[in-house]
Amino acid sequence: MKYRESGMPEEALWENFFNPIEILKKLEVTEKVNTLIDVGCGYGTFLIPASHIVKENVIGIDIDEHYLRVCQERVATNDKVRLITGDITDIVKSAEGDIKLADYITLFNILHCEDPVQLFIDAAKLIKVGGKVGVIHWINDDTPRGPSLEIRPSPNQIIKWAKDAHLSLEKQVAFPPYHFGMLFNKIN
Ligand SMILES: C[S@@+](CC[C@H](N)C(=O)[O-])C[C@H]1O[C@@H](n2cnc3c(N)ncnc32)[C@H](O)[C@@H]1O
Numbered sequence: 001m002k003y004r005e006s007g008m009p010e011e012a013l014w015e016n017f018f019n020p021i022e023i024l025k026k027l028e029v030t031e032k033v034n035t036l037i038d039v040g041c042g043y044g045t046f047l048i049p050a051s052h053i054v055k056e057n058v059i060g061i062d063i064d065e066h067y068l069r070v071c072q073e074r075v076a077t078n079d080k081v082r083l084i085t086g087d088i089t090d091i092v093k094s095a096e097g098d099i100k101l102a103d104y105i106t107l108f109n110i111l112h113c114e115d116p117v118q119l120f121i122d123a124a125k126l127i128k129v130g131g132k133v134g135v136i137h138w139i140n141d142d143t144p145r146g147p148s149l150e151i152r153p154s155p156n157q158i159i160k161w162a163k164d165a166h167l168s169l170e171k172q173v174a175f176p177p178y179h180f181g182m183l184f185n186k187i188n
Contacts, residue, residue, distance in 0.1 A: 001087060002063050003040075003113035005147040011043040011070060017145060017178055020049045026173045027106075027134035027183050029053055035102040037061065037126055039088050039119070040110040044071035044081075050106075051080045059102070063087050092122040103131045111137055111158060112147040120165035124186055133167055133184040136175060143178045155180055 008014045024046060029036060033054040038047040041060030048071075051058045060083045062068045068085050075081040084091060105123045113119055123133055137153060138146035146152065153161075159169050159182070167184040175181050 001114075003110065005112060005151065006040065006064075006110065008042055008067070009145065011045070014043065014145070015045055018045060019175075020046050023136060023175055023179075023181060024050055024053060024134075026175075027136075027181055028132065029104060029106075029134065031055055033104045035059065035100065036104040036106065037102045038106045038108070039123060040108070041071060041083070042067045044074050046106060046108055047071065047081065048074060048078070051075070051078055054080075054104070056080070057082060059084060061086065061088055061091060088122050089118065092125050101128045101131070102126055103128055105131070105133045106135075107133060108136045109138065109146075111135060111153050111161075112151045116153065116158075116161045117164045120162050120167060124165045124167060127186050129186055129188060131186045132170070133162070133186070135162075135182045135184070136179050138178055139180055146178070155182060158182060 029050050034056045036050050036054050037059045039061050041047040041062050047058055047060040057080045065085055068083050072083055105127050140152045162184045168187050170183045170185050173181040
């Protein structure tokens with residue numbers, strides 16, 4: 001199921017709202033990361049820059065064929081990028097132990113979904129113990145885009161959801177003017 005309010009404007013406008021390199025750097029996406037999975041990768045706003053940083057490869061998962069088509073055109077011959085179309089929960093279920101575990105997962109602008117704890121649980125299944133989950137989301141204030149204020153998660157809500165999925169908070173970062181970020185660890 002495509003999550004509520006998970007559409008985006010066209011990519012030139014969307015990408016005005018972020019500084020992807022700064023966000024990835026502050027959330028510790030470094031050359032020490034072997035494999036990064038971007039859940040709901042959209043246009044590849046973060047996936048593509050991440051592919052130039054990590055050691056081995058990046059995997060983008062998205063349910064929306066249009067966004068993935070745009071992303072595919074942009075990555076062209078970048079052989080560090082693999083794209084998978086589908087619902088993250090179905091992909092995790094059907095892969096059942098057949099997944100090469102990543103050491104980093106991004107949940108960017110997606111945690112206003114209907115069942116964020118399930119999303120964290122799915123993400124945690126895709127990473128190794130010691131792996132990291134990076135999160136960004138829109139602040140709960142007047143912003144030029146982003147989901148309705150009633151469904152925007154607060155940092156405290158996100159910390160609680162992550163805890164329910166056995167992920168522990170490593171740090172919080174502000175990404176002004178419109179976003180905040182968080183980094184979690186899979187401890188067991
Ligand atoms: C608001 S966009 C954010 C895109 C990207 N993470 C970014 O920040 O630029 C949310 C993305 O999640 C995708 N999405 C929604 N429901 C999904 C699901 N169940 N499984 C995988 N992707 C999903 C949407 O298609 C969309 O590309």
